Amino acid sequence: MKKTTLFILAFIFIILCYFTFTSAVSVFESDWELPKPIKERESQYRLVLITQDIDTPFWNQVGKAAQEEAEKFGVSLEVWGNYGNHHEDFLKNLEIAIQSKVDGIIVQGLDSEEFKELTRVKASFYGIPIITIANDVPIEESLRRTYVGSNQYEAGQLIAKQLIADMGEKGDVVLMYNQDVEYYQEQRLTGIEDIFYLYPEIKMHHAKTSYAREDVVGATQNILNMVPETDAFIAVNANIVGAMVREIGKRYQTEPFYIYSFDDGPESIPLLEKGLLDGLVKQSPEQMGKESVAAMLKWLNGETVPLHADGYLTEIHIVKADGEK
Amino acid sequence: MSKIQKKIWTVSAILLVIMSAIWIVLTYYNNKTLNQYNGILERYLSMNEVTTASQRVINALNDYMLNPSLDNFEEIEMSKRFVQQAKNDVHQLRNIDNDFTLTNYIHLVDSFIESTDRFILFYSENELEASTKEFAEATSISNHISDMTLTLIEKELKTYDKFYIGMINQSSELKELGIWIILLIAFILLIASYLFSRSITKPVLELTKAANELSKGRFDRQVKVDTNDEIAFLAKTFDHMRKNINKLFIETKHKARLEHELQQNQILLQESQFRSLQNQINPHFLFNTLNTISKKAYLEGAQETSDLLVHIAGILRYNLKQMDRSVTLKEEVDVLKQYVEIQKARLTxxxxxxxxxxxxxxxxxxxxxxxxxxxxxxxxxxxxxxxxxxxxxxxxxxxxxxxxxxxxxxxxxxxxxxxxxxxxxxxxxxxxxxxxxxxxxxxxxxxxxxxxxxxxxxxxxxxxxxxxxxxxxxxxxxxxxxxxxxx
Structure with a gap:
């Protein structure tokens, strides 16, 4: 009896000790470290990559490549962006970057007065170099240091040539693009038109729209009503391609149309993978990201002054739905 | 100090020490957590301070534009100093996570101050258009500052999220630890107080048992208590008392026996006295008669008879003596001789x-x-x-x-x-x-x-x-x- 009691008491004691000890250990060992404060100002370049669209496959690749390149050279780089092509936010980001006196800005070009004002006047005032990426704005208007990205004129030509190769030298082609004047869009358009002018039997129909989804739907319906016999669609601005394809899919089987676009829209690549697009111009986002950072560093370090005014052009090629190039 | 008191003191002191140690540790941790919370909160506050200060500058600029008095100018200068101060404070908050944004932020504040300076310069040179433009610029930067403050705070929240979770976890773990410690201490206390009280009551119980035995009249059992406190002393004294009582008791018993014997002796004596009293009248008469007869016999020439009668009278006289006194051997022997003479006369x-x-x-x-x-x-x-x-x-x-x-x-x-x-x-x-x-x-x-x-x-x-x-x-x-x- 006495032995049993003693045993039970000892057992309880050991259990209590064990739990107290483990509890104490977990209390005293829980480590949550605060981020280390930096005492010394580490002098390294601060670069900002500003895009109009974030979280799209195209821009993610650009951003990632740029980050890697920046890390390689030991400079800090942040990717800023906004959702859904919101110009006001984009311009605000640019303004903040300028007023924050970053060492260099790599920016997706926007062909608007405000943009040009910021790059030409404000950035120059603060002495901040600007490189455009993917979409260019003419150097005369933006005073950009250089451009890194595809040759949009060639891209237009490429897509037009591919269409002719697929469709033949005769037919109706709808060209759909944003109603706002954008330099890169214009260049693509010029490229396409320059090819199509060579084939008189190809008829071009222009359809302009805004970025708003209902506008795109409306414009698509409109053009389909006006030109029901059309053979092909080219979405010159990749941002509208999603809504456009969906609207066409509502009316027809997409099969009878040749639908082409570019890869820098948020929905371009998924649509191609589903086979809803017949082909698109694939640019090289990684190359852009990498080269833009490299070019900016060359400028900042004074290795190449001035930078190539025409820009550093990156590769483009056609990708077709079945994977052919 | 007496030993039981010492025991109580020791137990209390140990308890007190343990309790205070726990209290100190818990308080220390509580304080630490509080300080960390406070530190984080202060970061937010000093970030917010920049926004407030920059807005104050804008207000001051506006007032100055409307009414370019010296007071308002001084207000601008002062609010600018506030901005500078706030900027310096924020500068301390740089860490790996927010380095980039915070550097931007600081430069933004610099731009703001430069823009303000330019405004004052243009304004003093009466270049109205330029100064208005700078005012717009300053306002826009101020807005950007407040936006960026929000971004920074958001970033801080993200950075400290893990930290918060850790702190909350720790506090819950601390609570758990508290419960375990309370249980452990309660357990130890119960056991200790049980042992402690037993160490006091057990000897008392033993003593009570011994007292009971003693009251029942058993004096031969030894009282033994194996502790080293006052109870043991009491037990020793008690045992001593038991021994004394036992000795007294034995002595009394012995005395009582002696008394009893004496009494018996007395009874025997009284018995023989009674008998001799009973015989007293007769013997006296007999004694005198015998003496008379002896003389008569002597006178009549019966010498032998006369001698016998003398012997009988001698024995009678001896017999009549008080029986409770001692005699010498000589007297006893004399009587014996007389007795033998008589017997000889009888038995020839x-x-x-x-x-x-x-x-x-x-x-x-x-x-x-x-x-x-x-x-x-x-x-x-x-x-x-x-x-x-x-x-x-x-x-x-x-x-x-x-x-x-x-x-x-x-x-x-x-x-x-x-x-x-x-x-x-x-x-x-x-x-x-x-x-x-x-x-x-x-x-x-x-x-x-x-x-x-x-x-x-x-x-x-x-x-x-x-x-x-x-x-x-x-x-x-x-x-x-x-x-x-x-x-």
């Missing part, structure tokens, strides 16, 4: 009596009527039954510490059972004795008188002899007045 030559006395021991004190009953006994049992008579020897020696008296006869002897009975003082055949005093009475009186048990020894062989040996411890008195005649 059947009785052969021989006496040997060491004269040096005649002063030995002895109870009266000791030898006479023994001789009478010998005559009754050894001489009278035999037709041809017998012999009786009486020898008195002086020993080292004692006087030995031997009374021997050559009669039929005694069987051992009878000897045993006599020595046990149980055999009392009083009939036939002239004095009414038997053997057992003698034995009893001798033992009482000398206070020694082995005064009487009987040797006997059936049909051969009987020998009574009295070993009397030496007890000398003054010469007794043998001539006192109280009859």
């Amino acid at each position: 030559d059947r009785l052969d009596f021989e006496i040997g006395i060491d004269e040096s021991c005649l002063k030995q004190l002895i109870p009266p009527l000791t030898l006479q009953p023994l001789i009478e006994n010998a005559i009754i049992h050894a001489i009278e039954p035999r037709e041809d008579g017998g012999k009786i020897w009486v020898r008195i020696y002086n020993g080292m510490n004692q006087v030995t008296i031997e009374i021997e006869d050559d009669g039929v002897g005694m069987d051992p059972k009878k000897i045993e009975q006599v020595l046990q003082e149980q055999y009392e055949p009083t009939e036939g004795h002239s004095t009414g005093i038997g053997f057992s009475n003698v034995v009893k009186r001798l033992r009482l008188f000398y206070g020694v048990e082995d005064t009487v020894r009987i040797e006997s062989v059936l049909g051969s002899y009987t020998k009574v040996v009295l070993n009397l411890p030496k007890l000398r008195g003054k010469e007794h007045d043998t001539g006192l005649n109280r009859g």
Whole structure:
């Protein structure tokens, strides 16, 4: 009896000790470290990559490549962006970057007065170099240091040539693009038109729209009503391609149309993978990201002054739905 | 300090120390957590301070534009200093996570201040358009500052999210630890207080048990308590008391026995006194008559008869003496001789009596009527039954510490059972004795008188002899007045 009691008491004691000890250990060992404060100002370049669209496959690749390149050279780089092509936010980001006196800005070009004002006047005032990426704005208007990205004129030509190769030298082609004047869009358009002018039997129909989804739907319906016999669609601005394809899919089987676009829209690549697009111009986002950072560093370090005014052009090629190039 | 008090003090002190240690640790951790919370909050506050300060500058600029007084100008300067101060504060907050944004932020503040300076410059030079533009610029930067503050705080929240979770976890773990510690301490306390109280009550219980035993009259069980506090001391004292009581008790018992014996002695004495009183009138009369007859016999020429009568009178007189006083051996022997003369007259030559006395021991004190009953006994049992008579020897020696008296006869002897009975003082055949005093009475009186048990020894062989040996411890008195005649 006495032995049993003693045993039970000892057992309880050991259990209590064990739990107290483990509890104490977990209390005293829980480590949550605060981020280390930096005492010394580490002098390294601060670069900002500003895009109009974030979280799209195209821009993610650009951003990632740029980050890697920046890390390689030991400079800090942040990717800023906004959702859904919101110009006001984009311009605000640019303004903040300028007023924050970053060492260099790599920016997706926007062909608007405000943009040009910021790059030409404000950035120059603060002495901040600007490189455009993917979409260019003419150097005369933006005073950009250089451009890194595809040759949009060639891209237009490429897509037009591919269409002719697929469709033949005769037919109706709808060209759909944003109603706002954008330099890169214009260049693509010029490229396409320059090819199509060579084939008189190809008829071009222009359809302009805004970025708003209902506008795109409306414009698509409109053009389909006006030109029901059309053979092909080219979405010159990749941002509208999603809504456009969906609207066409509502009316027809997409099969009878040749639908082409570019890869820098948020929905371009998924649509191609589903086979809803017949082909698109694939640019090289990684190359852009990498080269833009490299070019900016060359400028900042004074290795190449001035930078190539025409820009550093990156590769483009056609990708077709079945994977052919 | 007494030991029990010391025990209590020790237990309390240990408890106090443990409690304070726990309290200190918990307080320390609580404080630490609070400080960390405070630190984080201060970061937010100092970030927010920049926004507030920049807005104040804008307000001041606006006031100055509307009313370019010196006061308003000073207000601009002062609010600018606030902005600078806030900027410096924020500068301290840089860490790996927010380095980029915070650097931008600081530069933004710099731009803001530069823009403000330009505004003042343009304004003082009356370039209205330029100053208005700078004001717009400053306002836009101020807005950007507040936007960026929000971004920064958001970033801080993200950075410290893990930290918060860790802190919350820790506080919940601390709570858990508290519960476990309370349980552990409660357990230890219960056990300790049980042991402690037992260490006090167990000896008390033992003591109570011992007291109970004692009250029941059992004095022989030792009181033993194996602790080293006051209770043990109490137990030791108690045990001492028990021993004393025991000793007293034994002594009292002994005394009571002695008293009892004394009382018995008294009763015996009274008995014999009563008898002698009973016989007093007769003996006195008889004594006087005997004396008269003796004289008459003498006058009539019966010499022998006269002598016999004198002897009888002598014995009678001796018999009539107070029985409670001692006599000397000499007196006793004299009476014995007279008695033997009488018996000789009765038994003529059947009785052969021989006496040997060491004269040096005649002063030995002895109870009266000791030898006479023994001789009478010998005559009754050894001489009278035999037709041809017998012999009786009486020898008195002086020993080292004692006087030995031997009374021997050559009669039929005694069987051992009878000897045993006599020595046990149980055999009392009083009939036939002239004095009414038997053997057992003698034995009893001798033992009482000398206070020694082995005064009487009987040797006997059936049909051969009987020998009574009295070993009397030496007890000398003054010469007794043998001539006192109280009859």
